[in-house]
Amino acid sequence: MAETTTTPEKGPPVAALPFIFLGDQFLYIITDLGRMGIFLFSALFGIFRHPFRFRELLKQLNFIGAGSLAVIFFTALSSGMVLGLQGYYSLHKFGAEGMLGSAVSLTLIMELGPILTALMVTGRAGSAMCAEIGIMRISEQIDALECMAIDPFRYLISPKFLAALISVPLLTAVFDIVGILGGYLAGVGLMGVNSGSFLSGMQQSVTNHDIRLGLIKSVVFGLLLVWICSGRGYFVQQIRGAGFGAESVSKVTTQAVVLSSISVLIFDYLLTAVLL
């Protein structure tokens, strides 16, 4: 920006500098939360705005959902198998191997499924989403949309929100099924746990409430990751310390993935505490 007329002003006293710094940081955080809040409402509102971009929704479902299937499959299979082995090792000490099916399925449905799915989708699709929107911002493509009187939320952001809200719970369901299969393979196939006791233990212990809790978590995590990743990209030029150009996009993408992952873990605790 320009540097034409500089207004010289006497600086504040040195003793006041820490307070000025803290106040400045506080104001920045409040401003950032405010604009992210407005971003969330605009994106959710954009889902209901006409004309709906159905083709873009399909494209995003393919990218976020179908594109993440392989990652989810292998993560779920390995997590389930590890859970099966670890569970067997612990339960064997108490002669309670029959509880393996129950332990594996409950852990996957209520905790690991939603969390690991959200983390995998954040790493694979969330980072790409943030970088794409960030690049569109710095190359003035979002400004171009606004100048053509096209709402960037309806056109660009809202289809990603809806796709994430649909994809993440479905991917979580896939994760749960594949994870339980992995636990079954490790427990029954490798460690010799009785197949009937594994399956009946699972059937008896998993309730609708547990499945509902996992589902609610997956929807909330899906919303969190798409909100944080696309929001950080959208405001790439307003994020303090991000720098400019390509550097700012790379820094903000890293920040979005970290922030999204931490938020998922924090919200996991909060939801468990409230809904369990």
Add this chain to the structure above:
Amino acid sequence: MSPSTSKKVPEIAIEFDRVSKSFGQRNKKHRVLNDISFTIPRGLTTVIAGGSGQGKSVTLKLILGLLYPDNGRILVDGINVPSLNKRELLKLRTRFGVLFQGSALFDSLTVFENIALPLRERTKMSEDEIRVNVLATLDQLELTGHEDKFPAQLSGGMKKRVGLARAIQLEPEIVLFDEPTTGLDPVMTREIYQLFDTMQKKLGYTAVIVSHDIPGVFAIADQIILLNKGEVDVFGDINEIVHSEKPYIREFAEMTMGDLFARPEKEKCH
């Protein structure tokens, strides 16, 4: 300070009335525009010139409502842009076409899809009608045969043409050009300006070109607005700049336009 008075006074499309704009925080405030006033006539080409960081692009963003002034009024057909709400602003922007510095083409869309975008999003045209319109524009801008290419496959000059094609698709009343020849070689720059001139005369829109490529852009200007250290000077043509008595304008003319007068002599040698 005033445009040439010999011509018939044209209608005003855009008016800046005592506009100021600063950036930065309290103790590091940079005043970019300092209480400036000028008018942009309808149906003509106005060039906003000045060195880097003099507020040229800021001026365009103020017109579009992408930035808000600290004080003053920005009138587009008598409507004060900073006082509009989001919905009114979107409606006002339907009257503008914008060609961005980097063309701002959508990387994931083909040339055809980029140009068709405003028609698809903002009109109720059928796909057949859109196709006819886009192909006609491609033909006008000598882009026929490139419709299936992606922006990454185009040269700088072609990107500008596609950007212009997209900007004029909805037949805007005002087209804003932000540094349209940045990154182009001198030959391509001249071609692009000629193209802008031809299209402006053909379609009759009000063109506002922000540029620091002084010799090239002045050839097509009907009015020149010179921004310098937050102040503004308005000229009818290049001679008014050359014969200005203000020292900084004379300096600006010497630094930027020596080339303009040298070039015809060189061309004569060929």
